[in-house]
Amino acid sequence: MNEIQNLIAKMAKEAKKAAREVAKLSTTVKNDVLLGTAARILKDRERLHKENERDLKKAKEKGASTAFIDRLRLSDKVIDSMAEGLKDVAAIPDPVGEITKMWKRPNGLTVGKVRIPLGVIGMIYESRPNVTIDAAGLCLKAGNAVILKGGSDALYSNLALASILQEVLAEFSVPVEAVQVVSTIDRAAVTELLKREEEIDVIIPRGGEGLIRFVAEHSRMPVLKHYKGVCHVYVDKWADLKVAKEVCFNSKVQRPGVCNAMEGMLVHREIADEFLPLIAESFKDADVELRGCERTCGLVPFAKAATVEDWGTEFLDLVLAVKVVDSMDEAMDYIARYGSNHTDAIVTRDYSKARRFLSEVDASLVLVNASTRFNDGGQLGLGAEIGISTSKLHAYGPMGLEELTATKFIAFGDGQIRS
């Protein structure tokens, strides 16, 4: 075993041991830790700035982009929002211990399902130090231990944040190994983490598609992930045009660089003549580049002709693929082929179309007459989210506290045996 292997093995084993203790914590203690950390982060602002500055300096020397530096920076605003986030999580009800079902068997055995923590969660993410606090807060509240491996460029920031958290954990007599930051920038640490299936229960990667594919391919334990968000809005023949315009515009323009922004717009042919020129004007004013099918280009002179690559592309930018379809079935076939099971919406006033679309489209969130931008734990009412899953097992859609738990069976007997 080399040094990295030893380090990761030790961390994983200590996390597993700590997890048994964290699982038993009362809601009160967990909230005390979250609120204590929030207070300490604000108090230790200068220390955080100082450590963050070390990361920023190195990143700048390496010639990192402005966007990269922005994500890396622990500005006062980011520090405030980490503290607010912890307070928000403290306010969400504790999922651990909830009996989700209970029933009685003919032999008198009372059987139930109860929510329990998952155990040890491994978070792998890019150089955004705020994720360290956001993820640690959610994992702890759901009764889990967590091992955090952030981007190497954020190492000093992450270690400073972890040390604050560990000081607060110690203060409340919680094992400090409940939250650990991997203290090496050696990439081998990630590969080693992904092998610790005996100790780590689930891996949650956050970052670009490359990182996520790497994690999914190398992990021996389950991975909760989404690769990309290619979201669609289908404007039905029976759409209310005003609603369609607002929903499509908001889905595309309100924040184009995120996973729940619309990337493809499908318009029923019987409404295309009227709707496309109307929405195209708004898009033009907002500098949205339209890449359309032949019929779209016929109706919108300034639309570019779409190429095959445009269908199903996650632009993450002010670019939109537009297609005129002959029917809702064609729209749903298109979504099944080019979508990414993330978020799809229909705009319609037709009851049975709404019902069919909701039932048949396979996406983590399917909406009627509302913006795709609502696919977010906070917006949907989960309180907070640790990510969005686009595979179906365990979680499909935004993952809040409940998704960081499992359920076990319990049974109350009076001497029942099997015959």
Next chain:
Amino acid sequence: MNEIQNLIAKMAKEAKKAAREVAKLSTTVKNDVLLGTAARILKDRERLHKENERDLKKAKEKGASTAFIDRLRLSDKVIDSMAEGLKDVAAIPDPVGEITKMWKRPNGLTVGKVRIPLGVIGMIYESRPNVTIDAAGLCLKAGNAVILKGGSDALYSNLALASILQEVLAEFSVPVEAVQVVSTIDRAAVTELLKREEEIDVIIPRGGEGLIRFVAEHSRMPVLKHYKGVCHVYVDKWADLKVAKEVCFNSKVQRPGVCNAMEGMLVHREIADEFLPLIAESFKDADVELRGCERTCGLVPFAKAATVEDWGTEFLDLVLAVKVVDSMDEAMDYIARYGSNHTDAIVTRDYSKARRFLSEVDASLVLVNASTRFNDGGQLGLGAEIGISTSKLHAYGPMGLEELTATKFIAFGDGQIRS
């Protein structure tokens, strides 16, 4: 691409296509298919015997063990029980379409979670042809397509069963690719299946630990599995001795070769003097070999001295590891160290001990005053099971129809957009 790759790729793609249709089937059609298959299996008994005979002949020529031949045989009794199983599954309520929660957001958006099929399930199992029908029935009822890869020695039996199923599917205009049996005995087929992450949503292996470890290591998609069942009963200081005796005896002896049989018995020292000689007599009469700690051997003269290897071993036989412990904490530490997160029970009359044990022991089923043998989908009231999961993600414990589904978010709006 070689031949096997082509075959598996084609099957996977067709399964994915069929899955969209199966997901839409009404409960009535699904039940018609299940009941139709049950009837056809009974009617085509002779055809099944004939195809099964081909498998049996080859297995005998290869010198397979009697136990192996027994599992491979489609006896009249096995055929009857497959048909009964299908009728049972038809009688279980359809999980698909259940709204598990629904709430309203401040902006008027109504958000809900609805149960949907998982999609395509890959079953990999040993040469037990009855699994072909049991698994296909459960997968179909939960709205999924399934690809079945059974043991090569059961190939003709499995193909015959699949062809019956496909005849019935066709009769009800369901795509026959909803249920496919891999028609090659080439082991490369398994490895290829495990790579089809774009089409297959989850893999469920059933068989020995070797098969399951192979699948877990090579699969790119999530695997629902249990490696082994090392189940414990802790007999507390405050146990009712009559209940303790019945529960321990039943847990060990009723069917020792299965995963929910007790493999380790932990006895509180203050009750050991009285309880151990008592239960030891029953075990002796049932030919159970006891392997005990020093204190156990002191109280039970015919117990063998346990070696380190005996702690945590899945004997699957009339062998039991026995340890005297000083406290419930010691028992729970032992279970955490040597258990397999499958099934653990406490026998006690003490309210707070029961409460702590239920809360702190990490197993898919934790029981108070009842036999470990109840960890079974049928016994717990799930109607049927496709396996037992001992990892926490998605399912923990017996997997019934609900565990073969996922939930997606749906949202009903009136033009809501994000600001």
